Amino acid sequence: MYVIMAYDVGVERVAKALKVGRRYLTWVQNSLFEGELTRAQLEHLKADLKKVIDEEKDGVVFYILRRVQYMDREVLGQVEGPERLL
Numbered sequence: 001m002y003v004i005m006a007y008d009v010g011v012e013r014v015a016k017a018l019k020v021g022r023r024y025l026t027w028v029q030n031s032l033f034e035g036e037l038t039r040a041q042l043e044h045l046k047a048d049l050k051k052v053i054d055e056e057k058d059g060v061v062f063y064i065l066r067r068v069q070y071m072d073r074e075v076l077g078q079v080e081g082p083e084r085l086l
Contacts, residue, residue, distance in 0.1 A: 002068040003042060005033045007049075009058040016052040017060075020045070036068075 005025060009017045018027070024045045025033035037045065042062070049060055065071050 001037060001039070001042070002065040002071065003033075003035060003037045004063040004065075005045075005060065007031045007053075007058070007060040009053050009060075013052055013054065013058065017049065017058075020048045020052055023048070 003025065005021060007017050007021070008031060017031075021027065021033045024037060024041060025035040028034055042064075053060065
């Protein structure tokens with residue numbers, strides 16, 4: 001499955017959340033990641049993030065696409081992370 005992850009976490013937890021995200025997905029911009037994951041990898045990602053974030057203050061959103069061919073991707077301006085072709 002293709003996963004897009006975005007997070008909004010406290011400044012003191014940003015570096016840790018970034019490190020976890022990079023272990024599983026491709027970093028696109030400051031708090032945005034994307035990539036192919038298995039269901040097991042997604043569950044491991046969520047478990048690792050739960051160890052880092054404060055669920056009372058922080059938020060993480062996952063967009064899960066079953067088939068990437070139904071997705072269009074457009075970029076305006078600069079892309080922070082490595083450019084990825086679908």
